[in-house]
Amino acid sequence: MNENVRTVAPASDVAREAIVVRRLAKRYGSAADAVDALHNIDFTVREGEFMAVVGPSGCGKSTLLKILAGLMPASGGEALLNGAPIAGPRRDIGVVFQSPVLFPWRSVLGNVLLPVDVQRLGRERMTARALDLIALVGLSGFERRFPWELSGGMQQRVALVRALIHDPALLLMDEPFGALDALTREAMNVELQRIWLERRKTVVFITHSTAEAVFLADRVLVMTPRPGRIADLLAIDFARPRSIDIMNTDAFGTHVRRIRAALNAGGGIE
Amino acid sequence: MSRGVRNFVLRLLLILGTLAVWEGVVRLFAIPAFVLPAPSSILMALYRGFASALYVDHLWVTLTETLLGFLLGSALAFAFGIAVALSRRVEYFLYPFIVMFQAMPKVALAPLIIIWFGLGLTSKVVSAALVAFFPLMVNTIVGLRSAEEDRVNLMRSLAASRGQIFWMLQLPNALPYIFAGLEIAMIFALIGAIVAEFVGAQSGLGMLMQSMNFTMDVAGQFSVLLILSVLGLVLNTLVIVVRRRVLFWDPSQKLDVAVPEKGGTS
Numbered sequence: 409m410n411e412n413v414r415t416v417a418p419a420s421d422v423a424r425e426a427i428v429v430r431r432l433a434k435r436y437g438s439a440a441d442a443v444d445a446l447h448n449i450d451f452t453v454r455e456g457e458f459m460a461v462v463g464p465s466g467c468g469k470s471t472l473l474k475i476l477a478g479l480m481p482a483s484g485g486e487a488l489l490n491g492a493p494i495a496g497p498r499r500d501i502g503v504v505f506q507s508p509v510l511f512p513w514r515s516v517l518g519n520v521l522l523p524v525d526v527q528r529l530g531r532e533r534m535t536a537r538a539l540d541l542i543a544l545v546g547l548s549g550f551e552r553r554f555p556w557e558l559s560g561g562m563q564q565r566v567a568l569v570r571a572l573i574h575d576p577a578l579l580l581m582d583e584p585f586g587a588l589d590a591l592t593r594e595a596m597n598v599e600l601q602r603i604w605l606e607r608r609k610t611v612v613f614i615t616h617s618t619a620e621a622v623f624l625a626d627r628v629l630v631m632t633p634r635p636g637r638i639a640d641l642l643a644i645d646f647a648r649p650r651s652i653d654i655m656n657t658d659a660f661g662t663h664v665r666r667i668r669a670a671l672n673a674g675g676g677i678e
Numbered sequence: 679m680s681r682g683v684r685n686f687v688l689r690l691l692l693i694l695g696t697l698a699v700w701e702g703v704v705r706l707f708a709i710p711a712f713v714l715p716a717p718s719s720i721l722m723a724l725y726r727g728f729a730s731a732l733y734v735d736h737l738w739v740t741l742t743e744t745l746l747g748f749l750l751g752s753a754l755a756f757a758f759g760i761a762v763a764l765s766r767r768v769e770y771f772l773y774p775f776i777v778m779f780q781a782m783p784k785v786a787l788a789p790l791i792i793i794w795f796g797l798g799l800t801s802k803v804v805s806a807a808l809v810a811f812f813p814l815m816v817n818t819i820v821g822l823r824s825a826e827e828d829r830v831n832l833m834r835s836l837a838a839s840r841g842q843i844f845w846m847l848q849l850p851n852a853l854p855y856i857f858a859g860l861e862i863a864m865i866f867a868l869i870g871a872i873v874a875e876f877v878g879a880q881s882g883l884g885m886l887m888q889s890m891n892f893t894m895d896v897a898g899q900f901s902v903l904l905i906l907s908v909l910g911l912v913l914n915t916l917v918i919v920v921r922r923r924v925l926f927w928d929p930s931q932k933l934d935v936a937v938p939e940k941g942g943t944s
Contacts, residue, residue, distance in 0.1 A: 474831075477835045479835060497834050497835050497838075498837060499837045501835065503832065503835040505828055509826075511829070511847070512929075522832075522836070523836050526838045526842055556929060574836075
């Protein structure tokens, strides 16, 4: 259902495109031994869409995320969020990193309220919302606990809630479940889908797992390294909510094989 | 628990045994008191000193000097540490001077400090502060710079200001280092105060030891040394108690290992 995004003229559809990336490039190092981390990247993400970016390490997907988060300038091209260029960090973006990055001196509630403190949104007003979100990820009763008292999966759920607390227009996730064990990871995928269905944020989700990308995303962007570029873009039109069992269907396997083929053709799998 | 009790008893027995051997050797070989006093005569000196309130007065003086020096030295170390950690420019221009100053032996500086600040309290506080300063400053710098990149990126991604990154991330993150520095600074302040008292003072435990040295009252000197080491232990414990309160979240607090000393000695 999202396939038409690529064919419809951008001008007529601008209002509904949350992210527009045009000829985006990133080059590291000096002229002599420069490395192209990103080379002419073009894609758009519609409002409320779940976009997965899959690729091997070194394909520039983390660089892409850092540019979208405003943590790093691009070397060429542009990235727009709701029509405005991303020039630096913005208040309407939530980021989830590979590690939970919780502050050990803050409780669960305190960590969730970090964006509220930084952006001075008012703790009194936002605490109720924080408690709701904590309940949404099944951590009720842990509000006053500290990060070291939580398992890895619980910590990452706190990180997810923290990224949602200030109601960002865009959620950027950089291999958020990469450090979790396989079972916890599946559970987190199901949970993320549930939260996304409830909140309908625009999501850019970076992963090196093809199965995770196909399970979660509306569309999957396949990237290959040296230089980092887009090898394929495919729409995943399974009905939602998806159960973890769809991973065993033929249609799921077809998508995964197509992604693998694109990765192989690009020299992505070493 | 029973193992803890047993270890405690063993420790006590070891101390008592050592004292008994010491006492026996001194009596058996009739070692003169001005060479090595017996534990019993040290205890007597201790008792007499406290009974006449002499030790209490001098202890109070030294304690005041140490605590004021600790506060002054820590405040300066903290201020300079923050300035150096946050500004490469300050580091470039200031840091070499601070290191050069630190390299000077404070014992050699003490006579000058006495000349500049007099025989009273001020010179002792200055000396204590100077000795306490460096380890805390180095630890403050290291601590403030040790914030993980991911955490800094998280703060930046929220559009946090430079000041917010400092107050919400760098400072709490540096606290374990700062407390390690404070622990060393407290002991160093005591050393600094005693050094200055040795060179010239009207009161204080260091001055008391000097005067006992002139009268060959070695048992008295031993008793003052005992007071000084207990004082050091108490002051150190004070910092540790505060640290445990503040750093309840720091996993390294659970292992009670000695913190490696980052500053130089004096």
